[in-house]
Amino acid sequence: MKVLLKLGALVMVCSFLSGCSLFQSDDDDDNTTLMLLLLAASQSSTSNPCSGSGASTGSTISNTTATLTGGTNGCLNGVTTSMDSALPSWIKNNFTCSVGYVVGDYYCFKSKNLPNHASYYWTRNGTVGTNAALDAGLPTLDGTTYTAAGTNRIGSQNFVYAIPKNPTRNTGSLTGTQGGLSSIGITRNGVAIFNNAAAPGDTLATEATTFDAFGAHPNDQSITHHHAWVKKFSTDQSATSTTSYNDDTNLIGIALDGYAIYGIRCSGQGNATASGLDTLHGHTTTTTDFATATYHYHFVLDSTATIKTLMGSYFYGKIGQVSN
Numbered sequence: 001m002k003v004l005l006k007l008g009a010l011v012m013v014c015s016f017l018s019g020c021s022l023f024q025s026d027d028d029d030d031n032t033t034l035m036l037l038l039l040a041a042s043q044s045s046t047s048n049p050c051s052g053s054g055a056s057t058g059s060t061i062s063n064t065t066a067t068l069t070g071g072t073n074g075c076l077n078g079v080t081t082s083m084d085s086a087l088p089s090w091i092k093n094n095f096t097c098s099v100g101y102v103v104g105d106y107y108c109f110k111s112k113n114l115p116n117h118a119s120y121y122w123t124r125n126g127t128v129g130t131n132a133a134l135d136a137g138l139p140t141l142d143g144t145t146y147t148a149a150g151t152n153r154i155g156s157q158n159f160v161y162a163i164p165k166n167p168t169r170n171t172g173s174l175t176g177t178q179g180g181l182s183s184i185g186i187t188r189n190g191v192a193i194f195n196n197a198a199a200p201g202d203t204l205a206t207e208a209t210t211f212d213a214f215g216a217h218p219n220d221q222s223i224t225h226h227h228a229w230v231k232k233f234s235t236d237q238s239a240t241s242t243t244s245y246n247d248d249t250n251l252i253g254i255a256l257d258g259y260a261i262y263g264i265r266c267s268g269q270g271n272a273t274a275s276g277l278d279t280l281h282g283h284t285t286t287t288t289d290f291a292t293a294t295y296h297y298h299f300v301l302d303s304t305a306t307i308k309t310l311m312g313s314y315f316y317g318k319i320g321q322v323s324n
Helices: 030-044 204-210
Strands: 002-007 010-015 019-024 099-103 106-111 159-164 185-187 224-226 251-255 260-262 282-285 294-298 321-323
Touching: none
Parallel strands: 260 294
Antiparallel strands: 002 010, 010 019, 099 106, 106 159, 159 321, 185 251, 251 260, 282 294
16 A cells, blocks of 8 residues: 655655655646656566465464474474575575575565564563573673563564575665665575664664564564574574674575675685675675675674664665565
8 A cells, every 4th residue: 555645846655565755746736746656656566576486484473372393493383494496505505484496587585574583572471482581681782781672572474585596786876775675685594684774763773772682673563673683693592692793604694685694704704804895794705605706795883873784775786676
């Protein structure tokens, strides 16, 4: 559903999934306004090539009854995890808690977007499985005191990602990560990646105090997401430890432009802190997953967020599509 608001010479078209866009109008004529509305609709109505194909991710799961299958990276009971053999090894050997397959020029991911770790945000009075203690009161990403993100709770989603399987550098105007996308990437355990900005009126550095002990939190639409570290892939998953956030080379996920996202260290640089990074958090080197030097992102200090984030303000490559 779209909502049209006319503000003098400006027409604002708002969509639940894609946010709001402003269009300049120097004409008060209703026909002009209608043309702008149709233009906005055409810009956001391109069919997702991964929709309507591939296996289901499972049934809707209640946040009050969710349980883990067990094991370090076990998914929630009822969540389908399946990676098609046509996917490259760096994806099919690492990604879980989602359904992955190939359609034409895209890697497709379908996800319920349910994290496979215990969190304060499941319920206020219990934990999920036996993976970790209740997060309330434990250190967050920056070792600060935990603050609840209002009454937000984890909820089941239906994300469908169409990610270019042959990512290419965008040599034109870069696409912003803050452009109203419902997600800008997916983690190895099937959770949405958000950009380097907080909700209007807040800063991400302040919002970081609401991250649970595994670096995630839900928004007011129950979409759990990571702006920063994904402790699920840390060498130390202790819920009370913050020492491991800076010493990991692990693969974190894939961005909507098809490039991989890693921790702060780079295996292609002798597991040292990644160097030679551009302003987008990326560089071109080999890694344990890529024998040929390939562009990829790293979890590093972001000038906009003023904390370490997975992504910066722009994508390096041409992006695919995401729907929920």
